[in-house]
Amino acid sequence: MKRTPFQQQRRLAKILDAGELHALHDLLTIYNGMVIVLIAGFMSITQQKIIQTMNAHAFLAQLPSLPLPPAAILFDTIGAFLLLALLGRIYREAALPPLPRYLCLAAEIILCIVIMRSLSLAYDGIVLLVVADLLHRYSGRHQLILLSAAMLGLYAIVDYNIASFTNHLSPFDAYTVYYAAEPRAWIIAIHHGLTSVNLVLFVFYLTLLVRQNHQEKQRVASLNAQLEEANARLRAYALEAESVAETRERNRLAREIHDTLGHALTGIAAGLDATAILMDIAPARAKEQLTKVKDIALRGLKDVRRSVEKLRPDDLEQLPLRQAIERMTKEFSDSTGMKITFEVLAWPQRLRPDQEEVLYRVVQEGMTNARRHGHATHLDITVGARRGIVYLLLADDGCGADITQLKKGFGLRHMQERLALLHGKLRYWSDQGFTLEAILPENEEASTFL
C-alpha cells in the first residue's frame, strides 16, 4: 500500500519524537538503577560495619522497623529493580492486550514498593520511574482514572511511611549517623544530589512527553482540515459529474428521438403524402404505399422500444418484473432489516415495459418511504390482477402520516403523475401504518401489438 505524503510525514515525526522519548526513558531507568545500586551498597556495607562494631542496639533503636539483612538489601533491591526495568520495557514496547498490560503495571507498582521497602525508603525516586511508565501509555477512558489512582496510591504509601518517622530518624539518616561528621555531611549531600538529578530528569521527560502529545494533536487537527477540504472538493465534483451526466443523457435522448422517432415520422409523413396523391390515381399503388408506411411505423416503434429498453432500471432490464421486484425487496430487506412479504394473488399477464417500470418504481418508492418516513419494521406488498385492472398494494406498520398535512413530496406526486400518464391511479391512507394503492389498466392491445 502506498502511503500518502501526510501519512509519511506523520510517521517520520512520530519516530523522531518517540526516539527522543525512548532515549530519555532509558536514561531515567539506567540512572535510577545506578542510584539504587549505590544506595543499596552503601546501606549494606554500613549495616555490616554497624554489626561488627557492636553498634547494633543503638542503631536499631533509631529505626522505625527492622531492616533487611545486609546481603538481602543488596540482592533484593537489584533483583527487584532488574525485574521492574524489564516489566517497564514490556509495558511500554510490547503490543499487549489491556488485561496483561494492566497486570504488568500492577506488578511494576508492587516491585516499586518492594524496592522502597528493602531500601527502608531511603530512595523514593523509583516512584517517578514508575509514574513515567504510567504516563507513557496515557490514553483511553479508564486509564486516566487508573493512572490517578495508582499515582495517589504510591504517594500515599511514601507519605504514610514518612509520617511514621516522626519519632525516629529517617532510616537513611540513621545509617549516616554511623559515620563521622564530615563524611556524613558528604554522604547526605550526595544523597540529596542524586534525588534532585532524578527529579530533573523526570521533569525533562514529562516536558518532552507533553510536547509530543501537543504535536500529535496539532498534526491530527491539520490532517482533519485537509480531509475536510478534500471532501468539499469531492462533493463539488460529484455535483458537476451528475449535471454532466444529465446533459449527456438529454443529448442522447434528443439524438435518439431524432434518429428513431423523427426518422420514422418523417418517413411516415412522406409516405402518407405520397399515398394521398396515389389514392385517386392508383388505389392499388396507394395500398402498397400504406403497407410501406406501416413498415416504417413498425420499425420506428421497434427503435423506440429499444431506446426505452436502455432507460430501464438494471434489474428490470435483465429480469422479468416479478423476479426483479422479488430481488429488490430481498436486497432492501437484507440491507435495512425491514421484514417484507411479497404476495401475488394473480399476476397480470400483459404488461407493457413502461407499465412494468411504473409498478417497479412504485414498489421502490413505497419501500423507501415506509422505511425513511414511517420507520416501519414490516411491509406487506400485494399484487393482484382482475378484469384487466392491475392492483398493487403496499401496507406498512410504521408511524403513518397525517394525510391532510402530507405534502406530496415523498415521491408521491411523481408516482401519481407517472400512473396518470398510463391511465392509472394512486391512492393512500394512514390508519395502522401507511397504505399505498396503485391501480393500472392492463393494456391488451399494446402487448399484442408489440
Add this chain to the structure above:
Amino acid sequence: MNILRRLRRCRTPRFLLGLLLAYLFVFASLYEMEPKTTILRVGLFAGSIWGVPQGDSYAYIDEVIQNFEAAHPHVKVIYQSGIRKQDYSEWLSGRALAGELPDVFLLPPDDFDLYTNRGVLAPLDALAKDDPDLDLDDFYPAPLAYGRSGGTGALYALPVECVPRLMFVNRTLLAREGIPLPPDDWTWDDFLAICREVTRDTDGDGRLDQFGAYGYTWQDAVVTSGQRLFRADGKASYFADPLIESAIRFTLALQQTLQGQTVQERDFDLGRVAFRPFNFAAYRTYQPYPWRIKKVTNFEWDCIRLPRGPEGKNTSPIETLLMGISAQTPERQLAWEFLKAVCYEKESQEQLLHLSAALPVRRGIIEDAAPAALFGSAADERSGRSPQAVSRVMEEGSLPDRFPHYSEAILIADREIQKLLQGSLQETNAMNRLQKEVNDLLLK
C-alpha cells in the same frame, strides 16, 4: 526376532533419557522421604538477670532441650553459649540486623518495646488460641501481662520465670528486741514503729549501729500506696496524687529515723538491720549452702510481704524474664512448641524450681512444692512461710511499668524526690512541679 528388534530399540537415546529420569526420580524421592533434622536456634545469655550468682546458667534450658528433643525426634535445638548477660542485648540486636535471629530467644529486659514495635517478635495470641494444650489462665496474671504489648495488648512473649520483691526480716534481731515477726498484712505504721524502736546505739559510742531498714526506697512505698505512678499508656503521671505524696512523706519519716546517718549493705550482712526489701531470687540463693556463708553468717532471716499504706495493699512488684519467637522463623509452630516447653509445661516448670533461683510462672507448682525446695534447705518449721503464701504473693503481684520514656521519667523523678528526702527542697508544690515536668517528657 521380535525380542531382538525390541532390544535394539532399547538403545535409542530417548529410551536412555527416560531411564535416567526414572532413576533420578527414584533417588530424589528417596532423598525427600529421608527424615531431615530441623534445627531450632535459641538465644540465651549466661548469668542470672536477678543479680544472684548461679552455678550453671544453662542447667534449666539444657533440661528442657533434652526433653524436647526426646519428644521431637527430628529436631535439634542449639544455642550459642557464653554470651554474657551484659552483652546479650547488643548480640541480639546484631543478629536481628544480620537477619540471623534465633528462632526462640530470651528478651533483654529493657528491649521488649524495641523488638515489638519493629515487628521482630511474632505475635502469639493466635498460636495460643489454636493450641488446645495451653490455657493462658494457667499463668500468674502479672508475669503473663508483662509479655503483652502496652499499646495493643497483643501477646508477644511468654514468661519463663519471675521473682517477686519481698521484705527480708532479720529474725534474730527482732527476737533480741522482743518484737514479734510482723504479719503479712502489716502497714507502714507498723513498719515505721518497729524501725523507730530498733534504731539505736547499742555499744554506746554515740553513733547509731542498729537500724530499721536498708534499701527501702520511695518506689517501694509507692507500689504499696494504692495508687499507680503512671497511667497505663505511659502518657501521664500522678506524682501530685495525695496517695503518692503520702508515700513520699512515709519514706521521709523512715529516712528521719536514721538521724542523718546512712546504712551500708555491710550493716545488713552483719545482722545490724532489721528489714531489707529484696527479690525472692536472692532469698532462695543465699538461704541454702554454699551462698549462705558468703552473705549472712550470724542471724536467721525470713521474708514477708512489703508493708502497705493506708489505702494500699501488700503487693509485691514482680519481675519477669520473657521469651519470644522471631517473626522471621521458618518453623513458627515448632518454635511455639519449644516456647511452650520452656514456659508452660508442668514438668519443665517444676524443674525450674530446682534449677533456677527464680520462681515458675505457671500456677499450681509453687503450692505443691516442698517448703525445702521453695525456701532452701535451711527452711524449717520455725518459719511462718508457706508455699501457699508465696503463691498468693504471685497472684496479687503488680506489674512493673514499661513504656518508651519510662527510664528517663523515673530518673527525673528519683533525682527530685532524693532532693526532697534529703531536705534540700521544700515539699510545697514540689510534687506538682515534678508531675508537670514528667508529663511534659511523657507527651513528647
